[in-house]
Amino acid sequence: MTDYYEVLGVDRSASEDEIKKAYRKMSRKYHPDIAGPEFEDKFKEVNNAYEVLSDPKKRQMFDAGIDPNDPNAGAAGGGFNGGFADMGDIFNMFTGGAFGGATGGGPTPRTQPGRDALATATIDLKTAVFGDTTHVKINTFGLCQDCAGTGCQKGTQPTQCPDCHGQGYAQRVVRTMLGQMMTTAPCERCEGHGTIIEKPCPSCMGHGRIRVTRNVGVAVPAGVANNTRLRLANQGEVGENGGVAGDLYVDIRIKPDDTFTRDSDDLHCWIRIPMSWAVLGHEIEINTFDGKQTLDVPAGSQPDDTVTLKDLGVTHLDNKNERGDLVAHIMVEIPKKLSDDERDLIERFGELHDADAQHVSVNSRPASGSKKGFFSKLKDALR
Structure with missing residues (x-):
């Protein structure tokens, strides 16, 4: 079984913020647009690890020795080799707390971090000699100015979902040979957010961001070499509903000079x-x-x-x-x-x-x- 903690490079006691920070670092490192297409599988592995460890319910299953991404994880029979204090933990894991355990993992935040962006800047040799500022145009997601990233029309705000009452998940009772069991799944009405945007912003349709073309200034250091990659923190894609922007990576290309x-x-x-x-x-x-x-x-x-x-x-x-x-x-x-x-x-x-x-x-x-x-x-x- 893949050790998702090892994939993200965090301890098993890592907090939610530490896991999110590690995910952003690893996703930037192995993003195919940045690291190259040969890292696509590694990038998927990082995403799978974050999907499990960012979800309290799935993380609990993984800590118990079950991989939530394994299609056979919920099958009856073997597979429970250690990790449970008692049989009540097993039932709580699959019943969503029907036997007195914890309930669902809580609503999913609407605000999500943005992805990194990649651009190329072509400079002349004199700029490489002394350094200067150049500019690159990028087409990416920017913050919606009409709603300031909330996704709501002016004067409105998200309301609690009437179906899940803000919990972000729904429970239902099913009958099995073990008796009645309760399953938990993201609420279909609010998509697991726990809130509903009844009046979305017409500019961004509730996403809090829109497509923009930006002219970004790039400080080129004196002595830069050809094919150098520069990193501009938080100059990439703005995340959903005003989430922190990813980074912008700029590849420097130096034009041949006629004299030198x-x-x-x-x-x-x-x-x-x-x-x-x-x-x-x-x-x-x-x-x-x-x-x-x-x-x-x-x-x-x-x-x-x-x-x-x-x-x-x-x-x-x-x-x-x-x-x-x-x-x-x-x-x-x-x-x-x-x-x-x-x-x-x-x-x-x-x-x-x-x-x-x-x-x-x-x-x-x-x-x-x-x-x-x-x-x-x-x-x-x-x-």
């Missing part, structure tokens, strides 16, 4: 420069998320060399006072066509600079850490 790519908390960009700047060095100005910044290209820069600008990357999520770096990758542009004067100059330079470069070494792969020289690439291009 992200690697952990570092930003990377690629800068194309003419070969003369790579040879002689040059000071250039680039656009960053912090505005224009000066970048010094060292003389003799090679293709794929990098220049690092400290503290211009993504804010560290766990330390808002620190940031990653911005890494600029050098791309040297070698001209494919030269004028006669340009070719003469390059050839003259080659005679002066590469006079001893007469032997070409051929390897299956470059040596560790070695790169093909800039002017070797230039000569290859000119050939």
Whole structure:
């Protein structure tokens, strides 16, 4: 038999409020819309556990060693292995107190907690770097403003059910081979609530909530990573008759940026420069998320060399006072066509600079850490 206390993670002595709190926590954790469809069975198990433990009568049966969700739980014969003080407890369990025991479990509250909601927010890379507020639209249940969640027309309130007299359940006597026995079931007229809304609110039809579309502000923390899930407490679905709202979970998606790519908390960009700047060095100005910044290209820069600008990357999520770096990758542009004067100059330079470069070494792969020289690439291009 499933241990419903273990499913909800509560002690057998847990109060009604503790059980309700544990149920809300577990239902959020395993809701298929949040945890994924593979947790659907677990979500049903949590609901079954709450259905039993939130109902005093069913909980009493379960504590006595009988699973109320078992279709054979009420069958005569075996199954009463321990847990009853005496035979009177057995009769009271199935007769609703016909032999002097307790009566039904009381009316079911109209106010019920709302479910959680899930939304997606798409942000740009700059928002992830510094943090900001974005907004998501959700279509969910909100509090009915006309009745403030009561479900009744203005100036009215629920009245006691005349059939069950506010108890929420009805009893009837049946004849069995053991004699007369009394059974208990939710009152059909008030559906177990013990009260009747004679004049429902026309806006919500007595439910205390209506369908609404809300624009919810989401505080995006600086340094947030792609696919992060944020939780906004009590921003989800409002429960029946003004019940406490569930939570809103927001999945963060970061759009690709045209200039920068992200690697952990570092930003990377690629800068194309003419070969003369790579040879002689040059000071250039680039656009960053912090505005224009000066970048010094060292003389003799090679293709794929990098220049690092400290503290211009993504804010560290766990330390808002620190940031990653911005890494600029050098791309040297070698001209494919030269004028006669340009070719003469390059050839003259080659005679002066590469006079001893007469032997070409051929390897299956470059040596560790070695790169093909800039002017070797230039000569290859000119050939």
